[in-house]
Amino acid sequence: MFLNCKTWFSYRYGTFSTQELVDTAADTGLSALALTNINSTADLWDFVDFCRNKNIKPIAGAEIRNGDEFCYLLLAKNDGGLLEINRFLSAHLQEELPFPERPDCFSEVFVIYPVGKYAAEELKAHEFIGVLAGELNRLKKQELQAFPKKWLIRHPVTVQDKTYFNVHRLLRAIGKNTLITKLDATDFASPDEMFVPEAELMAAFRNFPVIITNTLQLIDACSIQTELHTDKNKRCFSASPEDDRILLEKLAMEGLDYRYGNNPVARQRVVKELKIINELNFNAYFLIVWDVIRYAQNRGFYHVGRGSGANSIVAYCLKITDVDPIKLDLYFERFLNPHRTSPPDFDIDFSWKDRDEVIDYIFKRYGKDHVSLLGMYSTFQRRAVIRELGKVFGLPKEEIDQLVRGKDQPMNEDKIQRTILKYGKLLENFPNHHSIHPGGMLISEKPIYQYTVNEMPPKGFCTAQVDMFLAEKIGLFKLDILSQRGLGHIKEAIRLVKKNRGIDIDIHRVEQFMVDPKVANQIKQADTIGCFYIESPAMRQLLTKLKCEDYLTLVAASSIIRPGVAQSGMMKQYIERFHDPNKIVYLHPKMKELLEETYGVMVYQEDVIKVAHHFGGMDMGEADILRRAMSGKYRGHDKFIQIREKFFANCRELGYEEAVTAEVWRQIESFGGYSFSKAHSASFAVESYQSLYLKTYYPQEFMVAVINNFGGFYSTEFYFHELKRTGAKVHPPCVNSSDYLTNISGDEVYVGMIHIEQLEKSLCERILMERERSGPYLGLHDFIERTHAGPEMLNILISVGAFGFTGLGKKKLLWQANFLQKRQTEPMDAPALFREAPMEFVLPDFPDYPLEDAIDEINVLGFALTDMFRLCADDGRGTVMAGEIGGLLGKTVEILGQLVTTKDVRTVNREHMAFGTFLDPKGDWLDTVHFPTTMKRFPFQGKGFYRLKGRVVQEFGVYALEVNFMKKIGLKDKKALL
Known part of the structure; x- marks a missing residue:
């Protein structure tokens, strides 16, 4: 009888969890139940699984709405009907098209309209009218008698009880971004949309037995046969499973010769793995991943194969990973074994610039009807839900902020605040909206729509409504195609080295990098700024503590730095x-x-x-x-x-x-969600070595590459700082020498125009295109004539030094720009045949002061290219340098530092403390410790300069300053700068 039930996957509408809906139905004594979420089948397979466990017949469907308008219900007669529903929803959601008033595309789906939508005589064989108990008095006896088979019971189920009806109303207000008091009755469900005893529902229709009969017959006509936890993935890569087995064996043996030569131990392991892969029907999966890697390599893309897949020697031989499982004693069973309860997956990292092309290839290679990005959903968490409820009740921002902090700070609560806290607790962990898994992709044998609706987020690739847990329950294995900027650093550095030095680098010679003494010394000195995964202050400290200079130690470091190991005390052990x-x-x-x-x-x-x-x-x-x-891969x-x-x-x-x-259990439990597989750590270490090699031998090109990929632990200004430390001559942006990104020629570096924060991109493109077409700009007058830059953009370019090639000071240039701009006419369609000679100006001498340039750079770029400490209002008298504290252990010293980054932590007593990272006037790095008492008295006050006082401490060879006094230092006043 219950053909119209919703869960909280009717986002910001329903209030039942999927499990609770089914459990309540079982407690009510129901033998059949339909799930009809609004424009969604997101949690269908959980619903099917829970129903089967409770001996309830699951019926698959959806409630179709255009905005708040209820259009009709769709119920699948069978698996084919579910395919039709998912295709129908996908087509309209992807194109953001309104649903039709009357669909005409179904052959295996029942369509149920609300009373009054259509007359019974207009309906086709698969179409019906759903009647609410409260609508019985609206039925026309004549119509009912003429078309008795067209009427069904429709009793919606949306909420559990009165309390959750209030939750529903709050969700609707959040969804509509309005005050709760401004909702109309049409904005939310009827208060009686709850489960009632089936006998009570049938009693309401006792005078209409034919409607009861029709409903029971329709329930009997619906079924879902799909088995869960069975393989639904693409079955074959080639023509047949046997052909897949032969092809995978051929590729593995060829790779074996390339990786190991004549190695009986390696050959024996390859044979063993191939046998297990074949027995567990994973040949196609390995070949699909190999195919993706082959495509990427042909396109010149770099990748890292990581995760538990790196435990496989077959993956190593297929060049899916660069981790040697024999060298690291990695056992294949961690990746694939008959006892494993979940499908394994490969995690493949590509550069953030290349990833979308790889994803596009997979869609085109295996067909858009069989490929989908994996979905996920974000949930309401305490702070966010209190903010949302605060807005719904119309509280001012200050009061909302106080409520959000209330968990740690007791406060006097009024009635509205108590209501917000009460319902905020109930709303925690409710799904909020559909999202995209960071990298998961599904490739199915049957059309993907057999299992899920596909939406089209802004990313531009079809994305499943199901998440990784449901994909696993269905029997779909995900392939993770991920992105990271570290690979972008490597690719760009190799390009720059080739362009600047004419040297080709084979970055896959990782085995040689691992035994290179210069690279080893680079790790040992923790000179790793810019290098993937090993550049953070904590990681650099750990490398120093371990005196790390080899691959195996770096692999261990990549794992013990994780919070699970570190916070349990096991890192120190x-x-x-x-x-x-x-x-x-x-x-x-x-x-x-x-x-x-x-x-x-x-x-x-x-x-x-x-x-x-x-x-x-x-x-x-x-x-x-x-x-x-x-590792948090189970719900609950x-x-x-x-x-x-x-x-x-x-x-x-x-x-x-x-x-x-x-x-032993405490140590296990402390890992909770933060531990790495050894293969994962090994994969990270391989990429770290590639970065380290480039930083060791080509430090200038490498640092420019890091800057141009806009990724890393630190902000851009500190990568420019590291670049200058390599001996590079760094110039501000120049209209004649700069490109869109930062470039390097010899050891001359010009900051890219992208770093001019307020420069219009269209003007930047025009500057570069005109320069390419007609040559360098001769001066300011020539630049204005050719680009027609407006006064605001000209002022920005002059301030940052982009016309330094003219030899004129900024003040003269600004005066000229103001005069020339007034004479600027409309842009010409074509270059002038004859250029006018620029007007000569006789101007007084304007004094220029070097430190003014630094101020201009900070205003325009966000950071200064010159020595920042020249701007500091503290001359550093009485301070020591970071490089000197090794000889001052236990002494109290003062240091002048520029704040780089901080890391906030909580003590065992939940008190706030922090670790800091600073640069000293010589450009050396300093680590600091700020215990709770110090943090309370001397909190950080944003980026800038600080005078620090504290005791020098040491742990395993790493020196730091245990701060007991800290004062923020401002910039010199303008007079002092001149």
Whole structure:
């Protein structure tokens, strides 16, 4: 009887979770239920799964609306009908077209209209009229008798009870971005859209038994046969599964010869992996990934294959990854094994500039009817939902801000504030809107619409309404096509080296980079600014503490830097044991066997799986569930709790002491969502070595490449600082020498015009195009004639020094620009045949002051290219330099620093402390520690200069300043600058 039920995936409308809807239906005694979310089938497969577990017949459908107007219900007769519904929704959502008043494209779908939309005599065989209990008095007896089969019971279910009806009203106000008091009755559902006993519903229609019969017959006519947790992926890459097996074996053996030559151990492992891949029907998956990589390489794109896929020697031989699993002792079963409870996937990183082309290739190669980006959804969280509710109730921003902070700061609450907090709690974790998974793609054997609606976000690629959890439940394996700027750095650096020095670099010679003494010294000195994953202050400190100079140590560092290891105290343990083997303590003899490589510390996900299996007595399937629960890849915490109970029960049976078991579990639990697989860390380390090699041998081109990719841990000005430290001569933007991006010729660097924050892009393009067409600009007059730049843009260009080639000071140029601009006429369609000689001016001498240039650069670029400390109002008297503190351990010193970045943390007592990074007047880097008492008295006050006072401390060879006094220093006043 319940043909029109919604969940919270009717975004900002429904209030049931999918599980709660089905559970409530089961408690009500229902034997069939239809899910009809608004213009969506997002949670259909969870609904089907939950219904089957409760012995309820699931019916798939959707409620079609144009804005707030209810148009009709669609119910799938069968799997073919679901395909039709998903295609129908996709076509209109992707093109943002209104839904038709009366669809005519269905053969396997029932369409149910509201009363009054159409007369019964107008309806086709698959069309019906849905009647609410309150509409029975509107039915015409004559029409009912003439067309008795056309009427059905329609009782919508939207909310659980009166409380959730209020939640629904608040959601509607949020969705409409309006005050709750401004909603009309037509803006929200009827208050009675709740579950009622089926007998009560049938009693309401007792005088219309034919309608009851029609409804039951329609329910009987609907079904969903699709099995869950079965392979729905593209079945073959070539003509048949057997052809796939033969092709994959051929490619793997060819790659084996390339990677290892004649190596019996490697050959034996390749054969073993190929057997497992074939038995688990993963041949096509490997070949599809190989095909994507082959396309990218042919286009000159760089990639990193990472994640658990790097555990596979077949992937290594196919050049999907550059991680040697034999060298790192990576076991294939972490990626693929018969016990694994979830489908594995490859994570492939491309440059942010190349990723969209790779995605486009996959859509075109495998067909838009079979490919989709993976969806996800964002949820309401406490702070955001309180802000939204505050706006709905019309509170001023100051009061909303106070409410948001209220969790940590008690306040006197009035009735409205209490209402906001009450409903804010109820709304936490509600889905808010559809979004895109960071990189997941689905490639299906049947049309993708058999399983999901595809929307078209601004990204421009079809995106599934299902998320990764539902894709897994359906049986679709995702392929992660990700982007990162580190690969952009590498690609751009190689291009610049070729252009500037005429040198071709084979960046895949990673094995040679790993044994290069200069590269090793670069890591050991932690001179890694700009290098992928190893440039942050914390990572540079860790590299110094570990005296890192080799690949295996860098792999470990890539993992122990993660919060799970660091916050549990295991990072410190690892460093201590790395330096002093006498400090290695194993919790149990079994742990030595499992964790000897990592000094008794769990560092990788593989370590957790090994401990769970060999120490905790879990089978590989259970260990894999633990890994997923630990890394947040399950919804909710039920799985984690179950595994915990099983772990402790097994350990008791095995006779371990309770304290030992508890400590092992604490270490496992502390990973919670932050641990890496070893293969993942190894993949990151490979890319880090590629960056390090370029920074070591071609530091200027490398730093320009980092600047041109606008990505990294630090802001752009500090990469220019590093560039200057290499000896490069950095010039401000110049209309004759600069390009759109920063360029380099020899050791001469011109800042790109893109960094002129207020420069119109159209003018920038015109400047470059005109220069390309007609040669360099002769002077200001020539520039104005050829580009017709307006006065505001001219002032900006002059201020930043873009006409320095003229030899005239900025003040003279500004005076000339003002005069010439007034004489500027309309743009000419073609260049003049004869150029007028520029008018000569006799101007007084205007004094120029070097520090004025720095102020202009800050105003125009956002940072200065000259020495910033020349602007500082503190002369640094009585201070020391960062490079000197190594000899002042335990002493209290003062240092003048420019703030680079801060990292806020909470102590075990939830107090606020921070770590800081500064540059000193010599350009050296300084790390600082700010404990809670210091933070309260001397908080950071934004970027700029600070005079710091504190005690020099040291840990594992890393020196820092434990700050007990900090004062923000301003810039010199204008008179002092002149």
